Amino acid sequence: MLFFQLALILLASKAAGSLSVRLKQPAVLGKLLVGIILGPALLGLIHETEVLEALSQIGVILLMFLAGLETDLEEFKQSGRSSTYVGFLGIILPLGLGYLAGVLLGMPVLEALFLGLLLSATSVSISVQSLKELGKLKSKEGATVLGAAVIDDVVVIILLAFVMSLAGGDVHLGMLILKKVLFFGAAILLGWKVIPWFMRKFTVLRVSETVVTAALISCFLLSHLAEYTGVAAIIGAYIAGISISRTFYKTIVTEKVETMAYALFVPVFFTTIGLKVNFSGLWSEIPLIIGLSLLAIATKLIGAALGAKASGFGWRSALGIGSAMVSRGEVALIIAAIGQEAQLIPDGLFAIIVIVVLVTTLVTPPMMKLFFADPKPENAHN
Template identity: 65%
Template structure:
């Protein structure tokens, strides 16, 4: 059954992506929508299984690894101020409005705080693909978006750890959680500076096929594992691994082969599986709530992040383009929602509502980015998956 599902996903995602491009939208939008069509909500040709989810996880890790490999380190350093402004403002506005909305719909103060944090989350895995297709991943705004996503991830997870500790949902103290995250970034910097170049140089002479690309993938998966172990999203670890390798002479060799591996199977599975996992049963009575929270989630992240970008010196159009790239909540918000359900901070009905809201933010992100960010004249995206 898995083999059939993979064949269907790859065929449908490539065709849907091509149709999306012909209609003037990023190909990723077609891949997301075709997932809904293939999934149990419509045709039922593909079901969300554990194996498919594992393949999807590898897909998003490789996608962010590729983004790290394409990052211009000098540009990344120059956008530190802008990334900080975008990251903080992109959390503050959704959090405040999410908390207010939670209180209005009758949630307790703690539940409203949790909803605010949930709406503050960002996942730029979808945005990365759209940036690649528009040739803007290596631009100043691209570096700002990626940097802001890292800051967003750290701040939201630390705040979440604090809330969970208050309601008894955490097994360790807030101080320990913060220390683990700080330790990860310290270790990642040291490994990236000293160990990564050494490993690649030692692998290069080995008389086995594809030694360098194997070394690159080992580094990617280890960084992702360390990030996850420290309570930071695995995609942040994969991105850090890509940045570390981008500073070595092996950058282009690793990039070309990882892109081939990723976009031939794993990345399409990731995009399509987002739609496949969508469940629309039982939400008919909450259409108004879904619509309201969807508008709130989109507007607050768009406006908040855009204000941060504007304050850091971007023009209004680019600022809204950056804000649009931060709108998708993706797998990060789904993980947080699952934690909230387990800790009784979200009811089952509210959890179902949040899943649909997250899907809406993910679907709206590519066309919203296209509205504000025009493709680069010298489009650097050689492959769009």
């Protein structure tokens, strides 16, 4: 059954991506819709399994690793101010209005605060693909989005620890912050000195494909280190990509990892997002789903866009940056699962939140297409 599912995913994903481009939309939109069509929401041909989830995780890791490989480090350094503005304003607005929405829905203060925190999360794994297709990944806007995503991840996780401590969870806020500081310190050291040295030493082994193997080892180890210290694994993969981009192995690693990622793992990642959609028993909650979706989209779009505008971008670029921050993706789903386990999200609301997160993910590519002014593809993968 697994082999049939993989064949169906790859066939449908590539066909839908091509159709999406013909309709003048980013290819990633079609790939996301494939999961909804093939999954439990409609045809029911494919269901989530542990194997597909594992392949999906590799897909998102490789996607962010490639984003790191293609990052202009000098542009990234120069975007620090704008990334900070985008990151913080992109948290403040959804946090505040999300909390207010929770209060209006009759939620206790702590649950309402958790809802606001959940809406503050962001995941740019989908946005990275759209940035590539729109020719913006190596631009100032792209560097700002990626930098803001790192800031958003760290701040939201620290706020999550604070809320969990108020809820009586076994969370030591000071230790959690220390672990994050240690991660970024270790990641910078590894990326600057250790990974380039490891690449040189490993590639002299007299076996095949040592260059790409060494790159993948670096990617997966930094992803694990990030996850272990409470930072999203995709941040570790991104830093590993930046590290290798500073070496003369960059071109060959990019070419080989792109082939591997876009042939199998990335299509599975996009498809499994759609597999999470299931409208069973939720039809009566459609007004709430629509309301929370609009709130999630508007607060992140406006907050991040205001941050970009305040840092010197024009309105069109600012709205493009804001739209790239809208997707909550796997980061919000992980936070929602933590909240459900801590009883900060009622079971009925959890299913609604999952749909809202997926809506934010689906609207991100066409919004980016709308706002970014110069849609010249760098290297679109259909």
